[in-house]
Amino acid sequence: xAQITLDIFRFDEATDTVPHRDKxxxxxxxxxxxxxxxxxAKAEVDGSISFRRSCRSAICGSCSMNINGVTGLAxxxxxxxxxxxxxxVSVDPMxxxxxxxxLVVHMDPxxxxxxxxxxYLQPKDKDSDHERERRVDPEDMKKLVQVANCxxxxxxxxxxxxVSVDPxxxxxxxxxxxxxxxxxxxxxxRGERIAQISDDYLWLCAHCYACSYCPKHVDPHDRIVDxxxxxxxxxxxxxxxxxxHALVVNKTIRQTGMLQETEVIQGTVGRFNxxxxxxxxxxxxxxxxxxxxxxxxxKPIPKVDEIGIIFDALEVPVS
Amino acid sequence: xxxTLLPEERAIDSHRKSHSAQTRxxxxxxxxxxxxxxxxxxxxxxxxxxxxxxxxxxxxAASCCGASVVNDTNRDVARVLxxxxxxxxxxxxxxxxxxICSTCTGHMRAANKELLESEERLAHANGILGKFxxxxxxxxxxxxxxxxxxxxxxLDNLKKMVVRPLNGLKVAPFYGCHIIRPESVNGWESARQPxxxxxxxxxxxxxxxxxxxxxxxxxFHIQLEKDGIAPAMVGQNMRMAKDxxxxxxxxxxxxxxxxxDGYQADSAAxxxxxxxxxxxxxxxxAFALGVPADTLGLNxxxxxxxxxxxxxxxIS
Numbered sequence: 001x002a003q004i005t006l007d008i009f010r011f012d013e014a015t016d017t018v019p020h021r022d023k024x025x026x027x028x029x030x031x032x033x034x035x036x037x038x039x040x041a042k043a044e045v046d047g048s049i050s051f052r053r054s055c056r057s058a059i060c061g062s063c064s065m066n067i068n069g070v071t072g073l074a075x076x077x078x079x080x081x082x083x084x085x086x087x088x089v090s091v092d093p094m095x096x097x098x099x100x101x102x103l104v105v106h107m108d109p110x111x112x113x114x115x116x117x118x119x120y121l122q123p124k125d126k127d128s129d130h131e132r133e134r135r136v137d138p139e140d141m142k143k144l145v146q147v148a149n150c151x152x153x154x155x156x157x158x159x160x161x162x163v164s165v166d167p168x169x170x171x172x173x174x175x176x177x178x179x180x181x182x183x184x185x186x187x188x189x190r191g192e193r194i195a196q197i198s199d200d201y202l203w204l205c206a207h208c209y210a211c212s213y214c215p216k217h218v219d220p221h222d223r224i225v226d227x228x229x230x231x232x233x234x235x236x237x238x239x240x241x242x243x244x245h246a247l248v249v250n251k252t253i254r255q256t257g258m259l260q261e262t263e264v265i266q267g268t269v270g271r272f273n274x275x276x277x278x279x280x281x282x283x284x285x286x287x288x289x290x291x292x293x294x295x296x297x298x299k300p301i302p303k304v305d306e307i308g309i310i311f312d313a314l315e316v317p318v319s
Numbered sequence: 320x321x322x323t324l325l326p327e328e329r330a331i332d333s334h335r336k337s338h339s340a341q342t343r344x345x346x347x348x349x350x351x352x353x354x355x356x357x358x359x360x361x362x363x364x365x366x367x368x369x370x371x372x373x374x375x376x377x378x379x380a381a382s383c384c385g386a387s388v389v390n391d392t393n394r395d396v397a398r399v400l401x402x403x404x405x406x407x408x409x410x411x412x413x414x415x416x417x418x419i420c421s422t423c424t425g426h427m428r429a430a431n432k433e434l435l436e437s438e439e440r441l442a443h444a445n446g447i448l449g450k451f452x453x454x455x456x457x458x459x460x461x462x463x464x465x466x467x468x469x470x471x472x473x474l475d476n477l478k479k480m481v482v483r484p485l486n487g488l489k490v491a492p493f494y495g496c497h498i499i500r501p502e503s504v505n506g507w508e509s510a511r512q513p514x515x516x517x518x519x520x521x522x523x524x525x526x527x528x529x530x531x532x533x534x535x536x537x538x539f540h541i542q543l544e545k546d547g548i549a550p551a552m553v554g555q556n557m558r559m560a561k562d563x564x565x566x567x568x569x570x571x572x573x574x575x576x577x578x579x580d581g582y583q584a585d586s587a588a589x590x591x592x593x594x595x596x597x598x599x600x601x602x603x604x605a606f607a608l609g610v611p612a613d614t615l616g617l618n619x620x621x622x623x624x625x626x627x628x629x630x631x632x633x634i635s
Binding site for chain 1: 351352354355356357358359379380381382383385386387388389390391392393394395396399400403425447450451453496497500501502503510511531535536538539540541543544545546548551552555581582584585618619620621
């Protein structure tokens with residue numbers, strides 16, 4: 001048996017003002033999961049060590065935590081893949097959450113965003129109108145299977161850099177789960193759902209792919225893009241900055257072949273939105289002071305008509 | 320026994336030795352920002368190319384890569400736009416397309432992966448390209464200049480070419496998202512623990528600064544969606560770099576450069592003053608290799624990086 005040392009974040013909001021750390025050594029094989037090592041520490045050394053867990057097999061989504069600075073499920077992470085040369089594994093509560101006790105965090109903001117979605121089917125007709133369950137064509141179900149694997153472990157939410165600076169952002173899991181209902185053929189609230197999630201800052205996703213570390217391979221980022229496409233297709237809240245940005249980018253690429261920075265800023269913020277433009281002006285002035293403002297008019301790339309042919313063939317929206 | 324790799328462990332052919340690498344003639348895709356507000360990036364790239372003896376052949380008729388935004392409205396357009404670019408490289412007999420932007424790298428590689436993994440998608444793209452007589456055969460690989468420096472030139476060779484070592488300048492690497500994530504698209508190095516920029520900083524005589532923000536987002540893509548959001552993300556990351564002793568930042572992405580260079584003034588209220596100058600990757604490498612500092616466009620930065628070079632007695 002190798003010895004694993006867990007370097008554990010300790011904090012109790014009821015009694016502590018600042019956290020401290022405890023090093024706890026356990027005799028377990030190096031292939032033991034971080035969760036089982038924690039269980040051993042709790043059973044054999046210190047019964048007060050607190051962490052959430054249930055299934056121990058990546059289905060319940062309870063045990064997400066920071067393991068050597070990387071957020072993931074403790075039950076899915078063997079110690080020997082993360083420990084340092086001295087056999088030390090450091091465990092911390094998930095970032096982007098308020099710690100409650102040791103590795104347990106207050107999950108309320110995450111659940112709040114999830115419940116706002118009304119995460120249940122809202123069909124047009126009543127269940128009692130049907131003699132049997134509603135049947136769905138397997139083809140229609142296919143696109144929902146991946147996102148239905150979400151175990152709500154909040155790993156993506158903890159990793160999201162937008163959530164870390166702006167808690168009003170719905171976060172990856174909630175938007176991906178909105179997709180699960182938006183694209184369900186049995187649901188009758190598609191428009192309301194898209195409007196709701198747009199209101200919860202759907203368009204604030206930064207495309208950073210931090211959520212690509214999803215332990216269940218839900219790929220929240222790709223579902224966020226799907227919801228954006230649904231919003232554009234159904235023309236929901238088109239006067240918000242997100243959809244305007246997407247469309248003006250398309251427009252400048254179609255016209256010049258390039259993403260024309262000056263045009264994109266005006267088109268997104270609004271040409272006549274003086275207050276809005278004043279707010280983005282400081283960066284423009286700083287750039288101007290270095291003689292590096294992007295050009296106002298751009299020469300189209302050679303053979304720019306080919307871009308038009310591509311856009312027409314794919315029916316790419318530009319307004 | 321076969322091992323099933325998790326998506327984040329899968330690497331696509333990032334380390335292939337290309338015909339371009341053998342002949343040192345590469346297709347070059349500068350991207351929109353290096354042609355618009357960061358012309359100093361374009362210029363310093365060309366100066367570096369000359370110094371290391373490679374030929375970058377600009378694909379002048381190439382369009383924007385889609386910049387992550389066009390995907391938001393249509394699932395096919397980025398793939399077909401980029402297939403058009405790759406067809407241009409093939410027509411010039413080039414099998415590498417070199418980028419100098421993390422966002423271009425990620426989105427062009429994603430488009431290429433979609434094309435190369437499905438005959439159906441490749442045929443669909445070619446059906447449209449055929450309307451103007453173009454065709455993409457699937458031979459192109461998209462690589463960032465950073466990867467070219469390490470794989471094709473080599474760190475040992477670069478080290479030998481250094482004539483102005485950085486004298487221990489403490490440089491914080493800032494990767495930008497799309498050159499590392501998702502790993503299923505990039506896969507050239509670990510997205511969670513990348514070290515190519517650190518290796519490069521060491522090779523040119525600097526001292527890399529480790530900090531958690533190096534693989535986090537700069538906020539560029541959402542700077543217009545909500546006021547104050549990009550400065551908050553910039554401030555958070557630059558605070559970490561500064562607290563760990565950074566004197567300057569290096570980034571392979573001009574979008575990150577614009578955000579980091581442009582928004583530190585706005586982030587000071589929340590995160591304190593950081594004022595870290597942000598070098599474009601080729602600027603700092605070219606500088607160490609002896610390209611005259613006054614040709615690298617350092618005066619075009621909002622936070623003037625010459626101060627950091629003066630402090631280390633690298634320029635007067």
